[in-house]
Amino acid sequence: MDANKTSNIYHQTTVDVARTTHTTATHIGRKRTFDESHGRQNADISNHGGFQRPTLQPRCFEALKASEIQDVCDRGQSEYTQRRGLALTPTPTSNPLLDLSHPAYGLPTQLVRNFADHGVKSIYPWQSECLLHSGALGGERNLVYTAPTGVSLMVAIFSFSLCSGLLSQKYVQYCTTYNPPDFPKYAALTLYFALLQGGKSLVADILMLRKVLQNPGQKALLVLPYVALVQEKLRWLRQIVDGIIKTPSNSSRIEKVQSWRKRGDEDTLRVVGLFGGSKSKAAWADIDIAVCTIEKANSLVNTAIEEHTIGMLGAVIIDELHMIDDESRGYILELMATKFLSLEQNVQLIGMSATLNNAGLLAQWLNGARFYISRYRPVPIEEHLVFDNSVYQAATSSRFYKTATQLNAQTQLSSQVKPEPVRIIHPSQYKEFGDPLINAVVSLASETARAGYGALVLPRPEEVDTTTMEKRLELLNDLRSTSTGLDATLEKTVLVGVAFHHAGLTAEERDLIATAYDLGVVKVIVATCSLAAGINLPARRVILHGARMGAEFVGPSMLRQMRGRAGRKGKDDIGETYLCCKKADLEAVAELMEAGIPNVESCLLPGKRGIKRALLEVIAIKLATCDESVNDYMRKTLLYHSVDSEELRVTISSTLDDLSESCLVEITDNSTYTATTLGEAVVASSLTPEDGLFVHRELLKALQGFAMDSDIHALYTFTPVQTTQGNINWQIFRQEVERLDESNMRALQLVGLKPMLINKMAHGGSMKESTPEELEIVRVYKRFYSALQLRDLCNEMPIHAVARKYDIPRGIVQNLAQTCHGFAAGIIKFCQRMGWGALAAVLDHYSDRLRAGAKSDLLALAEITYIKSRTARVFWENGYRTVAAVATADPKDLLPVFLMAQPRKPNKLPSEEDKYIEKLRGKVAIVSNSANKLWERQMQQEFDEED
Incomplete structure (x- = not known):
């Protein structure tokens, strides 16, 4: 590509960039050389600026325009308008106790300096009061405190409307035609x-x-x-x-x-x-x-x-x-x-x-x-109800309830006086925004973009800011460099500063998007409600698309967490929430807004499973071994403050009898309690008693017949008991079973699966799930289906390929693998406590394979930092088959091999290519250093064994 033409990419519109063509060369069924993997002939590593990389795939989209929002009346004086000119947060100048270096806190100078270096130079009055007057600072008293969350910055759109829990991408598909030319420059991630x-x-x-x-x-x-x-x-x-x-x-x-x-x-x-x-x-x-x-x-x-x-x-x-x-x-x-x-x-x-x-x-x-x-919020929040293309003020839950009730009555009785909206959202001329709810969400987000805080759907601009485009292209390169490659939708939307955040993305993708969003590279996040409970992402304006999570309404606590994301001290002088509501949900949403936060109660209450695990644990660790100590422990629980003494006594007695009947606890004549070996194994593995008994039954079957020549049998034991993979795709399940070899078919039969039933289900059959026995059978089939995915991962199939094969999101596959790591460790502890050392050793080997995502021959290499799965295989095929071989190699010789394992990227300017190679050199240095440490440790172990 001509250099001048290449540089013009940063002066084109987003649509022009998206329309750039590219070609992709494939190398299937054979090992690619270093030069071939990067499209080069007679390549020299010193001349890396000449790498030929595929350019972006063409993406052509119609430019859509969000509706205008018009003020129709004076919104009056709000908390925000009153506070704009007032500094209501005192400073250390006026109150020395707000300085962390004050002797009252007794913090080391270096610690205070570290806090200051990371932006914490003073504290709020409520924090000072809580520290100094609660008795907790001296360590004498326990402390319970509550304070609002105030950690927001830009724009977040929360979508509750899908039963699957995964994000609808209908919004991000509208987000491909705008880049605000002058967005604010946000601080570093440390801030x-x-x-x-x-x-x-x-x-x-x-x-x-x-x-x-x-x-x-x-x-x-x-x-x-x-x-x-x-x-x-x-x-x-x-x-x-x-x-x-x-x-x-x-x-x-x-x-x-x-x-x-x-x-x-x-x-x-x-x-x-x-x-x-x-x-x-x-x-x-x-x-x-x-x-x-x-x-x-x-x-x-x-x-x-x-x-x-x-x-x-x-x-x-x-x-x-x-x-x-x-x-x-x-x-x-x-x-x-x-x-x-x-x-x-x-x-x-x-x-x-x-x-x-x-x-x-x-x-x-x-x-x-x-x-x-504390109810202090350093940044005030203005709350709004959005209904039928109109925006109404709702400063408090009671006012919100009154407004929503009046609006709902107006839809039924024309004689009712309709509340006056403060703003009107004009109807859209585009069919994509024909639904008033969608139109409201898009228009509110785009309005925020025009104010310089975010972007969703706006008219095509004349040009794209060079720095912005460079950072977004770099983000795309980073996303493409992950183990799963670049998501096709993100490839379109990131260029215009829009992304989504949900469980279907991998952890690496979510981290990259979160960081880019915080730095202002990504302007709008479309997310599921998990955003409120998981990692904190910033939001100046929170737009709620309804208040449902699947088919059900969210609870009052979750809703308040959502609304509480708006406004953050140091970034915004206001936070805004807009709850966009459908007519059918208006009354229910009003009641939800009016509802108070429910009281926290004990989960050891009768009818809940918690008390069985509680008693088993304290008996197993010998914290309680008789009636007196058991009763003393239960008097310390939150449950003791929730039920009367007689009900508690009956609950304890029946639970101990249940544990005894399940052979988890032994009770002697003098009322002494001892955990059985099985009970100790359940506690050591961090399983619930119910799940522990199921695992015990499954492992007993494995001891009676275990397919040692089968990967799938060992991996089945690692599949979490409470699988979260959703429903089985029985057609795919049948196809995979038909491909199983003799050893894996034997494993399938040993765990109790019937191929005839799988075939029946693939033809539209159904499984009964009404009794505990039937539910256990369903659990076995679900676990084996998930184990098939683990088998593919352990045989070095990339996550994105597994996701495509089983028609599930990549993040779900990755989450399964990560969840299995912890579950596998528990199962190994279970076997060790039961005295099943041989089975524990076999499972420990497969645990290493699962962590490495590789076959047995790569396990040693996979211990090296950055060398996992496909990268380990590339090193192996290029002659680096041991840790010692990597440790003794010159990093210059490792660079081309490491580069060969990287995902393909589009063409870059020479300066960008230099940055990319330099980044890889840094990783290669870490690889070399890690290999040297591992090699030294191996030699030390060999030396100790000889002694």
């Missing part, structure tokens, strides 16, 4: 994290860090509900504790408790993340602060109690405390907290939430903890 932590989380951070630094040898446990939040918090805390040195007494006390080999990092604060699928193998003694998911935290506590090292724990922080009444998993929080209350050790408990209605009750449960409630 985003600073502002994110500047709310309720900052209080807990200060308490936790102060506890660890001022109490030699003590550790802290931070519990978060989702993996994405754990990863985000882990990055933040590691930045904040950088350069912080522990006192000598701190290190010496730890060494007295447990010795370990000197690694050079014992004097620094070690922050470790533990979650399902994580690679961390850090021991309890190697941790100062553990950032964990709920399940990992509970498992870590159980281990510490059994090993009598729980005394090293000084503080436990539970974020999203309202999740304690989530029966599916949040109830584990109650089990864990109750263990601390039952121990005779001073473990400080800190619970926080943005949506907590009965903080007083929870504080009473946590040993009379102090509770603090």
Whole structure:
């Protein structure tokens, strides 16, 4: 391509760029050479500017125009208009206690400096008051507090309307014709994290860090509900504790408790993340602060109690405390907290939430903890109801309810006085926007874009900002470089600053999109409601497309989380929410808005499964072994504050009988309780008693007949019991079964599947699911169907190919693999506790293959950073078959091999190609360094064995 023509790509319109043609060369069925993989002849690595890469695929779209929004009356004086000229947030100048360096907080100078370097230079008055007047700062009291979430910035559109839970892409298909030429330049990602932590989380951070630094040898446990939040918090805390040195007494006390080999990092604060699928193998003694998911935290506590090292724990922080009444998993929080209350050790408990209605009750449960409630929002929020192309003010839920009720009555009785709208959204001339609801969502988003904050659908501009286009092209290159390649829809929409965020995307895609959005490269996010509960993304204006999640309405807490995303201190002087509603949902939405946040209640209540796991765990870890200690434990639960004593006694008695009948607990004549080997295995594997019994039955069948020459049988045991893959595609299932070889067919029969039934289902049959036995049979078929996908992944089929083969989103496939990592570790522990060492060893091998996404011959290479699956295979085929071979190679020789494994990219300017190669050189350096460390470790192990 001519250089002048190439440079013109940055001066064309978005549509012109999208229409650029490209060709793709394929190399199927044979190994490509380095030159062929990059379209070069007689190539020299030093002349990388001449790489021939395919250009973007043509994308031609009609330019659509969003409707105009017209003010029809004076919106009056709002909280926003009153606060615009007022500085209602005091500063350290007026109140010295708002400075973290104030002696009252007792924080080290380096820690204060780190906070300041990451944007946290002062705190809010409510944060100061909570820290100084709750008694928690000195570590004497437990604390429960609630404060609004205020972490938003630009535009987010939440779509609740699909039963599948995956995002409809109808909006992003309208987002291909506009780029605002002068969008604001947003700060770096570190500032985003600073502002994110500047709310309720900052209080807990200060308490936790102060506890660890001022109490030699003590550790802290931070519990978060989702993996994405754990990863985000882990990055933040590691930045904040950088350069912080522990006192000598701190290190010496730890060494007295447990010795370990000197690694050079014992004097620094070690922050470790533990979650399902994580690679961390850090021991309890190697941790100062553990950032964990709920399940990992509970498992870590159980281990510490059994090993009598729980005394090293000084503080436990539970974020999203309202999740304690989530029966599916949040109830584990109650089990864990109750263990601390039952121990005779001073473990400080800190619970926080943005949506907590009965903080007083929870504080009473946590040993009379102090509770603090803040309703302060540094950025005011204006709320609106959008109905039938009209915008109505709804400053409070009561006003919203009144407005919605009047509007609903107006649709039925013409005599009713209709509320006066403050704005009118003109009907659209385009059939795509014929639905008033869709028209409203698109028009509100595009209006925000014209104000300089975001973009959705606007007329075609004359030109595209050069810097903007460069960053978006770079984002496309990064997306294309992921293990799954570039999504076709994102390829269209990212160029105009629009993306979507849902479970169908892989973790790498979601991270890249979130980062680009925060930096202003992506302007609009279209997302499912999971955005409210998962990783935090910013939003100046939150537009809610209805209030449904699938066929059901969301709860009051979720709805408030959605609305609470609007407006963020330091970025916006206002937040806005627009709830766009259909006529049929108007009254129900009004009632939802009026509804209060439900009280958090115990999930150990009769009829719920939590109490069985609670009693099994405390008996297995020997925290309660008789009637007296069991009753004492139950008096420490939240359940004790919810039911009368007689009902509690009956519930405990019936649950213990059930555990005994299930052979999980043995009860002697003198009412002494002991966990059986099976009960201990269930607890060690972090399974519920019900799931543990199912796994036990499945493993017993495997012991009686296991297909050792079959991948599928071992991988079946790793498939989570509670599969989340949805319905089986029986046609695909039948096709895969027909392709199975003899060993895999034997595995299918050993687990209890019948090919005739699969064939019947493929022809439209149905399976009964009315009894527990029938449900268990369905579970077996679902697990085996998921195991087929794991088999393909372990045989080096890329995630995107597996997704296409089974007709499911790529993110779902990746999530299955990641979930299996944690489940596999639990199953291996189960086998070890049961004394099934041989089966545990076989499963451990397949666990390594699952993590590597590769066959057995690549497992050693897959230990190297950045060398997984396809990349490992490319290294193997080019002669680098051992860790030693990679470690001893010159990085210059590794670069062309590493480049060969990268996904194909479009042509770049020479300067961009230089940046790309330089980035790969950095990765190759990490590969070489990782290989050298692994090789040194291997040689040390061989040396130790000889001694």
